[in-house]
Amino acid sequence: MRYQAREVGVDGRVRLVLEGALTARDRVGVQDFVLLENFNSEAAFIENLRRRFTENLIYTYMGSVLVSVNPYKDLEIYSPQHMERYRGVSYYEISPHIYALSDNTYRAMKTSRRDQCILISGESGAGKTEASKKILLYYAVSCPAHQRMASLRDCLLQSTPVLEAFGNAKTLRNDNSSRFGKYMDIQFDFRGVPVGAHILNYLLEKSRVVHQNHGERNYHVFYQLLEGGTEEQLLHLHLDRNPQKYLYLVKGNCPRVSSMNDKNGWKALVKALSVIGFTEGEVQELLDVIGSVLHLGNTQFGEEEDGQTYVTTEMELKTLTQLLGVDGAALTEALTHKKLTANGEEMISPLTFEQAGAARDALAQAVYGRTFTWLVEKINQSLALQGDGTSCRDGSSVIGLLDIYGFEVFQHNSFEQFCINYCSEKLQQLFIELTLRSEQEEYETEGVAWEPVQYFDNKVICDLIEEKHKGIISILDEECVRPGEACDLSFLEKLEDTLGGHAHFVTHKLANGKTRRVLGREEFRLLHYAGEVNYTVTGFLDKNNDTLYRSLKEVMCQSTNHIVEHCFRRGELVDQKRPEMAATQFKNSLTKLMETLMSKEPSYVRCIKPNDAKQPGRFDEVLVRHQVKYLGLMENLRVRRAGFAYRRHFEAFLQRYKPLCPETWPVWQGELAEGVSTLVQYLGYKPEEYKMGRSKIFIRLPKTLFTTEDELEAKKPDIALILQTSWRGYRERAKYKRIRNAVIVIQAAWRGMKARRRARRRRDAADLIRRLIKGFIHRHEEYGPDNDYFLDHVRCSFLKTLRRNLPRSVLDKSWPTPPPALTQASEELRQLNMRNMVRKFCLAILPEWRKQMDQKVVASELFRGQKDSYPPSVAALFLGTRLESEHINLKVVQTLGSEKVQYGVSVIKYDRRGFKPRPRQLLLTGSAIILVEKTKIKQRIDYDALRGISVSRLSDGILVLHVLCEDNKQKADLVLLCDHVIEVVTKVAMMANKVDQVNVSQGSIRFSAARSKEGVVDFTRGPELKVAKGKHGHLLVTARQV
């Protein structure tokens, strides 16, 4: 049981819709008539059918019988998905369907190994053939099959279009009416694989070949050939596309049918023929036969004055002889004369005009009819059991499928309708017998008392028709063979004589006034189980006799067309025994069919036609009521319901309803029967409401069941809850267990890993310690395996320590002590490091500092260790200038013009002779030394002209600039006193590029004074700096003691 959907009911209640049969009853009617409350009411029955029909639910069960209403439209309920849904599903579990019936029959065959048959009945146009096709399709598609059987499956499916083309025609009742009966056996091997099939055909309506009622057509194949055949084919057959040109096709005045596409039909036919295995030659010969029938129809006769008949259509006859492959003269002769044998002598007598026409028609019917039989034989060959059949025969079973004409009533009913309706009568008889019998058997096997049911047994009608000597068929046969002038009317009289007074037989003469008015003089009426039918006796004798003049048979035997030759056996001519009459043949074949069917387990499809107009959606109640009545559905239902409406195997019943009783839920451990008893007692069934059989429970009224079903419906939420709870509990428990197990696994793995890791670490550490100790012991030996690790470790750790403790500045002289092996490397590293630090230091020096340094370096080279005032000067920075620009007179600047003053300092100049001190400014430009007195430039010494610079070794501030004497521009050497003598001398020397010309004098300094005279500066040490003229006219400088 599956929940399918939630649906809002008519009453607005939301309820669960189950696919189950019993709950679906409140969807649209009941889906099994057996559950109909008021089973005696035809109105309720029809209302149920109508309600379901309007909802497109065309199938309804009645126990194991499937009632089907023709929808006259495509319902899209036959897809492969539908087949899949119904496969292997129990009959009542999902909504009724022809596939469910097919599947059930198939499974019954497989499990019980008994032959099955499906009987499809209903009136013409009710959907029997469609139903049989659906069943066939179901088996072809959903039964297991092996490769070899693929062709069988194709042949099975393709046999339908062939038989339909040749055996179906448009009638007033059905555009695709089968005009023959068909019984097909499908053989299955022990595994349920279809392995072969066989078709039996019954009484093709041959008269249709030569005559059709108004609005009806001849067999489809004629129209299909004319519409779909190629030009060459038609040319070869001398046929015209226009069906109106053929007398055999114009009788019904209905060349086209809107619902049929003849062109496609032709294509399907050609394809089917090739699939079934017809050779090209066979197809051609088959076409020749069809063509010859049409030409035969157009063959006309004339009557000469002396009464002689002759053929007027020579051309037609020529084509005809060509197509049939017979001798033309012989055929002409045979169509216009008959051969009689009297007293062993052959006599030839001419035919009258009418007789010739009848002979022609008889020939056409015989040719077509026998060709149809040949076709069925051919198809049977291709469907025959594959291989030798012995391997399959063991344990194999068959499913028979009967699609035979339905009960038929027209304005004029003739011999064919008589046969058809007789057949329906027989099938109804079978149906009654089988259903009643099976019902009875079921009660007996289940040990439940049988309660007789009133129903109409149509055996009287069957007897009326088929009884030996007294039945209609016997009388007809007798009339056909009796000597003297027998005719249709004499046959009618005979009927009246013999059957007069029979409750189901009336003629004009026998009838009372009211009936007499609607009965013709040449008619008789049979009161069939399905209704009254008036038969016109005209043609009964001929059709029953079904004679073809011997001369025509002789001609046909000579045919070069293999089909014709096969159909008209020579043996037939030699055989002296009278062949059986048509009706008797039919009766015998029906008797055989009934025997076949009786030996099988039957299933039924009862087809109902909702309206006569072939319209979708129209439900003609009168028509339906009529069918329901004559199909005996009400009686069938009454039989089913007479005793008990509902029965089910204990197991199925218990399975479904066990949740309603605490003792049987969730599992019943004991005997099934006991379980069911416990259950129904708990449910409060009264003893008269049910009976326990041997394997089934029988419930008398649907109401009881419905109450139980409603209880189940109400119980369902509880059950669902229980199921849900236990399922959730189970699920969570399982989930918890899973997680716990997983946790344990992870834990174990993790712990293992951790322990392994720790052990490894310990092992490694011990190893390490061992190696270190050993290395330490051997540390003074050659590098080798005994101490490599230790030595490497010591070196490595020295390098690591070194890296951490590198000196941070050039002044930091610390350095770790290296191990002996690394002494040299350590030293190199130390130097590298130092160089690197110096380089870094240098790169970091700013340009002005560089200049300062350069000057300091020069100063150091010049004065270090030479002059007393040098050490105190080291700490003081050299300045860019000691005179800001605002202290230099503007006039001086103007006079210098473009020459820039780069350094200025205040000095004291001593005259050359008197050594008078005079304050001056000393300026250095790019090219000269300028001596300035306030606003005046007193002296300019170009650097080129500077010969040297002298200073004392003491701490005084005297400097002497020596100039070139040849330069008369120059006055003489300059003696200057300045506070920053180290700075000034360094600057002048550097700017004039005369560093090597600086002289630090150890004693006095001589200098050139004016006019080639020489001056001298003497130096001495004293407490104070003093500059004064001393003895000998020397300048005496007392430098302060440091």
Ligand SMILES: Nc1ncnc2c1ncn2[C@@H]1O[C@H](COP(=O)(O)OP(=O)(O)O)[C@@H](O)[C@H]1O
């Ligand atoms: N199940 C169905 N679904 C759709 N159309 C159907 C169905 N059954 C019958 N018909 C229509 O009814 C017509 C007559 O059905 P058919 O089986 O030939 O009747 P029968 O064999 O009983 O005389 C079909 O040609 C088809 O158009």
Ligand SMILES: [Mg+2]
């Ligand atoms: Mg049919």
